[in-house]
Amino acid sequence: MSITVGIPQALLYYKYYPLWEGFLGGLGLEVVTSPATNRRILTAGVEAADNEICLPVKVFYGHVLSLKEKVDLLFIPRVVSVEEDAYTCPKFLGLPDMIRAVGDMPEVLDPIFNFRLGSRRVSRDVYSFAKRFTKHPAKVWRAWRHGVDEQRRYVAKLESGWTPVEVLSGKAPPEAKGDMTIGVVGHPYNIHDEYVSMNLVKRLRKMGARVVTSDMLPHRVVEAEANRLPKKLFWTYEKEIVGSAFYWMRSGTVDGMIYMLSFACGPDSLIQVLLEQEAKREGAPALMPLVIDEHSGEAGLVTRVEAFVDMLAWRLN
Ligand code: SF4
Missing domain, CATH: 3.40.50.11890 (Rossmann fold)
Structure with missing residues (x-):
């Protein structure tokens, strides 16, 4: 055995x-x-x-x-x-x-x-x-x-655009449609755990958005963007979050970004400040932080996400 x-x-x-x-x-x-x-x-x-x-x-x-x-x-x-x-x-x-x-x-x-x-x-x-x-x-x-x-x-x-859950389950992502693209950043264990994230990625797709996540960007792109910071980041996974968010903010390839972060996470709280500062630059896409903990309710998340998507749709029209 x-x-x-x-x-x-x-x-x-x-x-x-x-x-x-x-x-x-x-x-x-x-x-x-x-x-x-x-x-x-x-x-x-x-x-x-x-x-x-x-x-x-x-x-x-x-x-x-x-x-x-x-x-x-x-x-x-x-x-x-x-x-x-x-x-x-x-x-x-x-x-x-x-x-x-x-x-x-x-x-x-x-x-x-x-x-x-x-x-x-x-x-x-x-x-x-x-x-x-x-x-x-x-x-x-x-x-x-x-x-x-x-x-x-x-x-x-x-x-190539699959999420970790899709690769590991062998289920291909749905065909991307819609005019709006949303970048979702955060630790993969937050954004790809469907229970913890309350199905954020699927929910956004259902609302008609194309979704891109940090895992979908090549390492060299993310690394180069994170290196634009005056001080080097010591944490690998946080560098990935910052690098992907900076890339999307500069390249204009997304219409908005959602940063899902955990309550009681030291690295996340630091990164949040960096991202919010960068998002204040003129022309940067809108950034919405979503803090989750074990008490987070689905209704609250849905309301915030729907309002964010409506706001982006209004900007696009
Ligand atoms: S403290 Fe933050 S970075 Fe560390 S395991 Fe928890 S969520 Fe992840």
Whole structure:
């Protein structure tokens, strides 16, 4: 019988699931994911996590709890850095410890990914993690390559206009129609988790808007735009938010932008100020911040989104 390893459908799942699934599958493990977020998962996460923590981490707790009885192991990597000169949010470093502290959990696998120390160090860490499952270095590298290839295909698909949910479910996006284009920025675990975002992307499409998200822009474009800031941003994922928003503001390729951010997120609150300042420039598209937490109601969100879309339609006519 194969060993089962659980990957929670939350946080960096939306960024790296194909890499992780390809790698772990290549090592001979059977990957099990939690279901899409639902009321039960959210409630369990809110009850288990510290009250002060951001919503996405609470949601992550809920996903872990939903996997608890179903898997032998949990895969919760310690993602410190994914490029040489920037870090991820500190919450990603502490996740494995936070989950162990819940108690009575399956064993947590927490390989370290720290690209700031260089790719040789990452290779060493990958091998030292994988040698528990195979004694053959060649098998480890084949599994890793397989994961990397899957990830490349995933990113190419995102850049061709699919959302993470569409790529991972294999369901093609609906044909884009309508004259209005809206850029949706934010962490992928907020905007692409359909329960958490209250179906923001689908809702906008139903209202007749074309929707573009940060994942759909090539990395080099986003990086170049973020580098226009006088001071370098230390956080990779926030750089992606700023870079994509700046690109849309300058290129005039969107009519409006919605920034979905989490209450109690330090990085988000800083980025919000940067985006709002930039949006004040003459000719920049309208920007609407949407703050979400576990108490956010659908009616409030719908009212705000509808009013924003009406305002953009009025401007276009
Ligand atoms: S970046 Fe913000 S929302 Fe994401 S895990 Fe960190 S604190 Fe939470």
